[in-house]
Amino acid sequence: MLLEPLPEQAPLRKQLKDAARASRGKHDDEVSERDRVRHERLAQWELTVGIEIHAQLNTSSKLFSRASAEYTDVPNAASWPFDLAVPGSQPLFQPAVLVPAIRAALALKCQIQRRSKFDRKHYFYHDQPAGYQITQYYEPLARDGHLVLTQQDGLGEKDGGKIEIGIKQVQLEQDTAKTQEQDEVTSLIDFNRSGHALIEIISLPHLHTPEAAAAYVRKVQSILYAVDAATTGMELGGLRADVNVSVRRLDDNTSNHSYSGVGGLGQRTEIKNLSSFKSVEDAVRAERDRQIDVLESGGTIEGETRGWSLSAPGVTRRLRGKEGEVDYRYMPDPDISPLYIHPEVVEHLREHLPPVPEQLLDMLCANYGFTVVDAQALLALDNGGRLLWYQDIVAHLKVRENDVRSRLGVQVGNWVLHELGALLTTTETQWHPGLIDSQQMADLVSLQAQNKLTGPSAKRLLRILFDGDKRSVAEIAEEENLLFMPMTDEEYDALADAVIEANSSEADVVRQNGKQAKGKLKFLLGQMMRQGDRNRIEAQRAERILQTKLSPVGA
Template sequence: MLRSWLRQSPRALRSLTNLKCDPFASQFHLRIAHHSLRSIRSVQTATTESQDHVPLRKQLKQGAKSLKEHKRQRRAAEEASREKWELTVGIEIHAQLNTEAKLFSRAATSSADLPNSNVALFDLAFPGSQPEFQIPTLLPALRAAIALKCEIQPVSRFDRKHYFYQDQPNGYQITQYYEPFARNGYIDLYSHDGIAPEDGDQVRIGIKQVQLEQDTAKSQEYPPSMQLLDFNRVSHPLIEIITMPEIHTPATAAACVRKIQAILQSCNAVTTGMELGGLRADVNVSIRQRGEALGTHQYGGIGGLGQRTEIKNLSSFKAVEDAIIAEKNRQIAVLENGGVVEGETRGWTIGSTETRRLRGKEGEVDYRYMPDPDLPPLIIGQDLVAELTKTLPTSSDALVEMLMAKSYGLPIEDAKPLIELEDGARLEYYQDVVDILHSLQQDQDPKARGGLGRAAGNWVLHELGGLLTKADLSWDAERVSAQSLAQIIDQVQRKRITGPTAKQVLSMVFDGDLRPIPQLLEEENLILRPLSREDYVALAEMAISQNPQMVEQIRSKNQLGKLGWFVGQMMRTGEKGRVEAQKADAILRELILGEAP
């Protein structure tokens, strides 16, 4: 009826405007017309608002669908670009060495002190001051180079790299451009390191050289025109690690930086990682069409590679990956539109989708490299290299291989966290637990002892780790001793307590219960008193009778996952700590599926 009136109203209104009757009648009809117009407008507004309103659940669903479609399109674009264009990446990593003194002065390297409080005359380029190489700074640099499988050069020299910027008071940076102290290393990356699937299970990235150099001052900008300088960081010892241009995917580039950082930290070569500013990465990015012959690239590159650009000062692994993707896409767009990629230095801001131009790329001529006349050659004896090589910790790759071997039997998902957490402290604790557990289980069948390493890994990482996370506490090996945890696992293996009871006992020890595990189990009456078959059948029949629809779904649709739910019901219904999950599952399969006992 309302729709019929709305359809008729415009015609009625037009006729009202043409009325030629007495004034009172006209005013009356005009008032009706005005009221009709207001009604029409209010109905139209309400209709529009109802059309614009979308329920939140539908909005979220549409948003998720849109995001999924965007990711699909991005993957498709990536695959299409990979078929036509080849990406090549080389990385330069600058890492602050873990030393007490600076590279060329005796000033302290502490970055937590007041600005400009740890500064020697040479750090300020005071006239007449000379660099004095601090020998202890060489030791962490050598550990890093050895861990990266580099050849240590018996003789190396320092050079001056000239540029004029306020963070470098000398007007040059002392580095090792021509004759670095280490060359020809490599790093192996595996699928568990996070390399791209298209790179296979393993890829080896060559390391061209590792060189010593001094850091620059720390600058802090205060727009519009003020900039403050802290010279505490000047001459802090750095190593620059230069990889070969052998990386062809953004994910593998990020994995490379991540693993190099882990290696440097494991051999105590660096102060901090990327997250605290102790490690920075520059990436060199170039593309070329696949199948092009080596030689001069049609777009200006040399040696078969496209013209490279450098992205400076990337401060996170995600930034490395995202910046490479953005720069690759930019270069492809330039070339496909008939342009030329220029050699330049570019920047990246976290959260951005594009790199930005900073300046034209400087070359060897621009920096006017020259040997530093104030520093003698650096001579490294092979006896020192041999001694440092012997004292290096086991590499992370060797540790992963050891943990995945038969003696421990851990999956890669558990092996990697054990190595990475708490700088190896969790791994030492885990090994102590396994050793104690093996001694406790000596009277058991050797076949039964085969899974002890895996069981211990689960308890150390997930059960004990979960309690630490829930309590928001850092790692403390004394909170639950390795002896106590091994005894808890031993009781589970011997089937003297159930898994839920073991978790309860672990929680009690975690909260400060100092009683020995056997005493705690006795006094709390937690030792398993096995149920009879009849008890299990009674519990199972009760759960089955209360949930006939789920039973039918298991039988008709083979939804075996629902058996776990029934097991949970039986454990909740039965006496606490007495229902064993395996026995409950077997009884349920017998009653519901007719499987033989």
């Protein structure tokens, strides 16, 4: 009896690959469908976000005492009686805190108020021993500012190319003490931070996406750094954000809730003490989705304060009901006189205001030949410290601005961003201003610009400087035999002839095919570079010699 042949089957490996591909395709289709449904759902709602940013000012003393504002890791070592709310102690306003505060307000396009005053915001918590915080609720330092965000700041497509966020006010206030939770029943309090001078920057509810909220906080921090108003940001706890989030259905015109006094918006909730840009974005997104879920299921949003934890990301959690003006029992502080700021002081600080990020970006691109991407990278590095180092290097080179733009600006930028950046990454080293002296770096760039250093020799010299050598660059280059001594025409000819003779088959291919044999030509060039003195041979000149000697037959 004859058996019918079995149908041909694909090899097992191919079957497994096909099955995996089909599974991925199905998964991708499911993800795509979920994204479509989610997008359609979100399109029915409008998200509105307002943000309160608390930033430590760059001052040497606290707001109402002469205690040092410098960081110390010794608990409670930098506190005066008033910071601890010792009975009988009195506030002593430190006028120097006004300088960075006014700089910040001016950079945010605010109007500095001729008169401002301090109020008491009452609440009891162990990080505020007086039972109240001194702030400026009714008559703040500055009002009516604005900040512009563009795609360069991280705006997504949903926000368009440009949005303007209004800033309601900038006010001075005290920071609280720092709490360290030991266990469920024990908390340790460090009063070193208590009484630090803060500014609170209160935005209007003009933000409508999580990405824009994070971009706003990032932009504010960069401005505060640029004008020397703050020395630390979110990464070190010197800047914290509270976000106010509400949603409303786009076809709902009946809402009678309010958002900071603005009619027609949904009931807001506040998420406190966000300490990273990612936390801002993720917390806004999570709270938006939670509120939509509640409203779509027929529930209502309560005015409340909520928390966000990095240990349990993805959800906000209720902390307490939202306090209002009545709950805080605001009252003018009877122990502190109003502040009167003379317009001449404001104008002097305005005239001497350091450039803000947009101005620095334009300067790097227009004057120094940077691309926008490289300029943004340089501005973001080391809180602006790398930019200052770059400018010191350029100053040491003593070149005219147009010379910098055409040649040396880009060359210095490449060393500062890419070559040094590669060393920092591979060695896991933290950059600091004393790592390489700016004069040494300028001398290195100058030698290379004069063709006295080859690329490899310059990189080797950079590594020597990176490792801490404090000798002059000229001395290092000479003693390490790094200086470029050009080869003569006769030496190039002799080296090319030797390479061609040792690799005759490759040379014949180049002779027969000319430009079509680029790979063989590059091979021969590589042989010349290996056999020649690396401090003397130039790749471009060596390639020209080879091309001349191996020009195609009959050419």
